Amino acid sequence: MYIDSHCHLSFPELRAQLPEILQSMRDARVERALCICTTLEEFDRVHELALMHEQLWATVGVHPDNEGVQEPTVDALVELSRRGRVVGIGETGLDYYRLGERTLADMEWQRERFRRHIHAARLTDLPLVIHTRNASSDTLAILQEEGGFDPHDATGLPLARGVFHCFTESVEVARAALDLGFFISFSGILTFRNAAELREVARFVPLERCLIETDSPYLAPVPHRGRTNQPAWVTHVAAELAAVKGLALEVVAEATTRNTERLFTRLGPAPEAAAC
Ligand SMILES: [Zn+2]
Numbered sequence: 285m286y287i288d289s290h291c292h293l294s295f296p297e298l299r300a301q302l303p304e305i306l307q308s309m310r311d312a313r314v315e316r317a318l319c320i321c322t323t324l325e326e327f328d329r330v331h332e333l334a335l336m337h338e339q340l341w342a343t344v345g346v347h348p349d350n351e352g353v354q355e356p357t358v359d360a361l362v363e364l365s366r367r368g369r370v371v372g373i374g375e376t377g378l379d380y381y382r383l384g385e386r387t388l389a390d391m392e393w394q395r396e397r398f399r400r401h402i403h404a405a406r407l408t409d410l411p412l413v414i415h416t417r418n419a420s421s422d423t424l425a426i427l428q429e430e431g432g433f434d435p436h437d438a439t440g441l442p443l444a445r446g447v448f449h450c451f452t453e454s455v456e457v458a459r460a461a462l463d464l465g466f467f468i469s470f471s472g473i474l475t476f477r478n479a480a481e482l483r484e485v486a487r488f489v490p491l492e493r494c495l496i497e498t499d500s501p502y503l504a505p506v507p508h509r510g511r512t513n514q515p516a517w518v519t520h521v522a523a524e525l526a527a528v529k530g531l532a533l534e535v536v537a538e539a540t541t542r543n544t545e546r547l548f549t550r551l552g553p554a555p556e557a558a559a560c
């Protein structure tokens with residue numbers, strides 16, 4: 285049985301197909317999925333999915349790419365995280381891919397936003413869902429500074445914990461994230477023909493720190509490339525991870541499910557398990 289640790293079922297192209305998507309999940313034994321929030325404006329829709337469907341859970345956060353949206357305060361994040369079906373803070377992090385005319389100095393607003401998410405995660409002891417693109421050194425540096433890893437940290441708050449989602453960075457970045465106690469989540473990119481380097485990273489990350497995700501509707505895995513992705517297809521990510529590591533599919537399915545439960549401690553049991 286599988287968990288899709290990162291999808292966007294609130295996005296219109298998936299929301300419109302929800303009954304079919306949930307049925308495909310059941311058919312593929314993908315028994316739970318985490319619906320990831322990307323703006324505060326969207327939060328109610330994300331959380332409502334989780335309220336209405338036992339197998340869905342929610343996060344609260346504002347994606348670093350989203351500009352011109354409501355800016356999250358620490359208080360707002362903490363407040364919304366108290367809703368019954370919220371299991372994590374994010375997605376948050378840094379994304380320098382779309383700098384355009386701007387310099388890194390112009391992106392201080394993103395770094396500030398990321399700091400607030402880390403603070404909220406520590407106040408609530410909820411895991412962070414971290415998005416990083418073209419920004420791994422700043423992402424790691426800010427996590428170091430704000431996450432409680434400094435021996436002089438005097439906040440008394442728990443250490444930041446979480447997952448680097450849709451991982452596409454190097455072995456060195458993976459090692460740094462693992463050293464901070466974070467998990468690494470692999471998406472359908474792992475199945476792409478040109479992703480040999482990422483498969484090396486997947487070989488390096490210990491199985492007990494691996495999660496799997498679709499990031500649907502994006503990044504449909506082989507053999508569905510180019511189509512609208514969906515949580516049921518996380519099984520292809522698991523199969524690729526199993527192949528890369530030379531393990532049985534069942535071993536990877538079980539380990540990644542257990543890891544997701546270990547990280548997202550508020551996550552409830554799978555619907556069938558709850559029934560027995
Ligand atoms: Zn992301």
Ligand SMILES: [Zn+2]
Nearest residue numbers: 290320375499
């Ligand atoms: Zn996402």
